[in-house]
Amino acid sequence: MGVWTDIEKIRFLLRQVGWRDIVDLILVWFVIYRALLLTKVSGAVQILSGMGVLAIAYFISQWQGFVTFNWILELFFSNLFLIVVILFQGEIRRALAQIGSNPLLIGYSSMETRQNLDEVARGAIELARRGIGALIVIEREIVLDYFVEPGTELDAAISSELITATFTPTSPLHDGAMIIRNGRIFSAGNFLPLSKSSALDKHKGTRHRAALGLAEQTDALVIVVSEETRSLSLFYGEVVRTDLDSAVLGRVLYEQMGLRMRPEKISSVSA
Numbered sequence: 001m002g003v004w005t006d007i008e009k010i011r012f013l014l015r016q017v018g019w020r021d022i023v024d025l026i027l028v029w030f031v032i033y034r035a036l037l038l039t040k041v042s043g044a045v046q047i048l049s050g051m052g053v054l055a056i057a058y059f060i061s062q063w064q065g066f067v068t069f070n071w072i073l074e075l076f077f078s079n080l081f082l083i084v085v086i087l088f089q090g091e092i093r094r095a096l097a098q099i100g101s102n103p104l105l106i107g108y109s110s111m112e113t114r115q116n117l118d119e120v121a122r123g124a125i126e127l128a129r130r131g132i133g134a135l136i137v138i139e140r141e142i143v144l145d146y147f148v149e150p151g152t153e154l155d156a157a158i159s160s161e162l163i164t165a166t167f168t169p170t171s172p173l174h175d176g177a178m179i180i181r182n183g184r185i186f187s188a189g190n191f192l193p194l195s196k197s198s199a200l201d202k203h204k205g206t207r208h209r210a211a212l213g214l215a216e217q218t219d220a221l222v223i224v225v226s227e228e229t230r231s232l233s234l235f236y237g238e239v240v241r242t243d244l245d246s247a248v249l250g251r252v253l254y255e256q257m258g259l260r261m262r263p264e265k266i267s268s269v270s271a
Helices: 002-016 019-038 042-064 067-078 080-087 089-101 110-130 160-167 206-217 246-256 263-270
Strands: 134-138 152-157 177-181 184-190 221-225 232-236 239-244
Touching (some): 042 067, 110 134, 134 160
Parallel strands (some): 134 177
16 A cells, blocks of 8 residues: 555656746756766866865864854855856856857757868878878867967868868968867967877877877877878877778778768768
8 A cells, every 4th residue: 555655646746747847957957967068177177176175174164163264265155156157267158159159059960070070081181191290189078278288279160271281381380289179170289288108109209199198188089190101190088090091080080979981981081
């Protein structure tokens, strides 16, 4: 009898849930989800960890009666909303811009992503053919602002011609890395953190060490074009793919971006 009573209680609660409650829960879930995405940036994780330490210190100060220390922490937490806005202004600005430019919250289409990846692959292949060194970074979920020394902002459409022209030795932006963000060439001439890993081949140059340094700390895809060997390498996470040909580079880029490479695209990338 007790089991049926519990079931009846559950049914009663479900009958009380209206469409407004469902929409309310979805909105709360969305806000929490977006906030959790921010914490995927290592800098954000460190900031939130620091706030957690202060929260623990606040409760300890209340418990132990540290009046002055508790008063200072109370002032801090009373302005917490303003502090969060200041600390995460870059991420909030990007999130609002994305919502504003895409009110229905639909991301870039797979077709657009495929076209962009094809252009990146073509640009890298052409640079390798000419023996021009390059460092191309495709940003994914983790925002790279905390990890790179910023260069010159471009905000340009992705094209193999622009990628090739940017890394031509006569270009003022050829030194450093190009960052691709949200389907656009965001900036060029950026400097990446160098890896201290001993696992990297000692014969590899600064570009490879910089690519590994960023890949170790973020989820970015980093393409390296070697001017000495005219070879292509791809870094992501702890994975290093070296001496890639055009077909393999395109296929791996597609896989890492969650896309399947159509057979006809393999030949077009190789062209």
